[in-house]
Amino acid sequence: MGVKISNRCEKITLLLEKGRFAKITYNEKLALGIHLIQCRACRQYQKDSRYLNKAMAQCFKTSKIKPAKLNTIFKDSLAEQIRSRSGNQ
């Protein structure tokens, strides 16, 4: 008596996310494969999800990276703080 893997789209899409990065069982893989053959919406989700991983990584790496500089006043005062504190040691 094998464990019955749910055929719900909700569970299948969760399994899909998990299966991309972690080990899932043979039965889970099988259930996933069979479901995907039958379900167009989940197939679309699979594609989009894969794309989103790439896009998100890209987005994190590019968007906020316009190199920012701390303002000079802040830096000067910070340097001063460090100087005074390390002098006391």
Added chain:
Amino acid sequence: MQNLETISTPISNRCSLEPQYWVERHADFMYNYALIRINDSDLAQDLVQETFLAALERTSTFEGRSSERTWLVSILKNKIFDVYRKRSSGLTIRMPAKTPSEVEDFFNPDDGRWNKTDQPVYMSFEENDPLREKEFNQVLEKCMLKLPELWLAVFRMKHIDDQSTQIICNELRVTPSNYWVIIHRAKLNLRACLQKNWN
């Protein structure tokens, strides 16, 4: 024996700390490091300051095995994790009441199938159109910022630092099974947001 060896290692062969040059050498780098991870310039600035001051207090723990910058960044990193944890405390896996949708909004609770309105349909974003890439990234960024802080922290750690699932779970104190639920819900919400706002 081991003790003897440690004692006899000449100090001059190790990296040493030069706090008087920290600001000049590392401040901008660390500011950027914090900024892309927490997306808040005031807070990033505070963290840089806190890191330097904390580092000063524990210069004796610096063993010279890594560079000065690596050592400073490791302190900063811990402060960033603290921010992630603080921002997400109280909303572990029970999601915030108002923001993103629960799974019930995507799937029919009876048969577990996609609701008609949320069913993934073909979107053109996979076609690589360089002209629209920037525009797409802007929409994506907006959608990402709508996610709860904890979910976003997961993605930041995963994609900016390529951290392993185990490290992310430990640092953010989520269980592995909750981790997958977070990824799943975040993706569902992100996808839906893009479907609504893109094209």
